[in-house]
Amino acid sequence: MKDAFGTPQSLLVLGGTSEIGLATARRLVARRARTVWLAGRPSPALEAAAGQLRRLGADVHTVAFDALDSASHEEVLGKVFAEGDIDMVLLAFGLLGDQANDEADPMAAVRVAQTNYTGAVSAGLVCANALQGQGHGSLVVLSSVAGERARRANFIYGSSKAGLDAFTQGLGDALVGTGVHVMIVRPGFVRTKMTEGLQEAPLATTPEAVATAIEAGLRRRAEVVWVPGTLRAVMSALRHVPRPLFRRLPI
């Protein structure tokens, strides 16, 4: 169960090797989390991540999960929930893609869309149902500022995050009163392997900062969290920039 500050005792990370996901897990393990499930595509990296959390004192399990295999989500995640209550689900998987390449390779673009949107729809609904049965729990979804307004340079990923964000907002509204808390996290540029080699955007931040923001958001039962917080104001201005101007902005 979560404590008075919204800190979970059990955590399920979908995308178990995500740097943001693991930074969050480390932070929560330092507070209250005892049981951690890392769901992801089997790999040495996944096992290494589990080992690292175990050394911090958590009881860690890994489970094979592929975001692209929506049909399997019910069964795979159902098994996790059958083992005991999950206080918090962190939906952290995602694929940035390579815009320039993907524009010329539609099937690669579809993979980005299917991972970030379709995969999240099925996994999100499965988890929402399970959490609803428990009568408690938080579903925390890593969206992105990229979904707030699609940019020329990044609209394949951006549109998939826009879909994910809209889906999560609706899901959050559907779950009001069920005891389940849905929180959207919209980070800006975060220095992780996903963005490695890319040019840093302004207000770039770290996985640890995202983790801190998530912990604070849990305490407030926030619906939306921006990381860093200033992005909220920045994006609400950018949203209203006329398109002819917006597409010329160097962002």
Next chain:
Amino acid sequence: MAGGRTSGVTLVYKKQIFMTFRIDTPINHPFRRNRVQLGEKRHFSGYRHAMPDFITALSVDDFASVTGWGRTAPTTALVVRPRTYEEAAAAVRGCGTRGSIARGLGRAYGDAAQNAGGSVLDMTGLDRIRTVDADTGMVVCDAGVSLHRLMEVLLPLGWFVPVTPGTRYVTVGGAIGADIHGKNHHVSGGFARHVRSLQLLTADGQARTVLPGTDLFDATAGGMGLTGVILSATIQLLRVETSLMSVDTERATDLDDLMTRLTETDHLYRYSVAWIDLLAKGAATGRSVLTRGDHAPLDVLPPRAARHPLVFRPGQLPAAPAFVPEGLLGKRSVSLFNELWYRRAPRARTGELQKISTFFHPLDGVPHWNRIYGRGGFVQYQFVVPYGQEEALRRIVMRISRRGCPSFLAVLKRFGRGDSGWLSFPVPGWTLALDIPAGLPRLGVFLDELDEEVAAAGGRLYLAKDSRVRPETLAAMYPQIDRFRSLRAELDPHGVFTSDLSRRLAL
């Protein structure tokens, strides 16, 4: 009855909501099953306390979002309101895999009377006083009867509840389940010490009589409802001549002064408590106001009051507003309040006559006072450290004071001998209780550090107040916890009685 009104309104309310959904959502919407109506609960003057506060939407046997008095960590449960013992038994038998927990008037601060995804038995419908023996002061009543109601009925007969906490709005079942204490703990012990027998509905759906001196009694007294549902209890009352209190007030300039005064003269009073200003810093750290007293004998009443010596008339102010903006209670405003409050108190005054409500339940005068902490809610931190651990107490008070928690008056009290309840909180020593807004940054870490001080001093936290302790820390504080767990494993192997608290702390 309050319940009748409640359900009347609910039906209308429900129908409207239901119809709205019918228009724009498919009939078998999977998320609708648990949906609770939005909107604040209505208030009916006179029933403000009769209705449980936790049901955000008026409803009977409906899913509702439930919190404790601190309004943190809401979870959703099916709230069932039994009106008879049979209905309670049926509810327990049919509670499903996520179990059931009894709930009284929702004054436990944390998650003790919540049960996410399961059912919560709102016991306030079982509210009958069965028999009163006016000669011996023995009352038999249902578990859902409040101490307020007992006072209303019993004071005119010259009897008072043996133990009352800082609020009258707790039920008898809750009083036993938390083995509550009051300002007379150093004389009278916990509430359960005055219980002569109780009826307990256990996991098999059967009611059994439980007597003091048995394991089941000791597991139930302070057992947070986890041994079963208390249906009724027989309680020995205290004889009083009047409904007024004779009160001595004095100020203590700092913590040492306070502890000296309490140590030297507490035994002279039946009731004793000190209110500490924890925001005062430096030399003033621990400055406080002691109020101590006893029930006033008839012969000290002025002639007018002596004509109706046993009248019970608690006053009430308007309720705190439903919405209070976050951050209203900053350090500055709270510290100003504490300052005024300290200055206002007389340096020393003896034999003042006060109403029971003024002396025991000042906060009951403001219904829903818990809302003043805003949407984020608050935590109450209450611990006890044994006598001989005064240094630990001093260190903790210093840390709280240095940290500057915007905390209204904290309460310090000396406990007397403890009782036999396995999870009963009081042990001989110093107990301190304070409220802190839950939104205070890094509060969780700070309280974990205090826990370590408390545990190292051989002290413990109070489960009825807790919403955040680590399970292993709690286990270290209660040496009988394993006994409690094994009795539960035997009596209730399938975990019929489960609460958010029991899940969080693996009780």
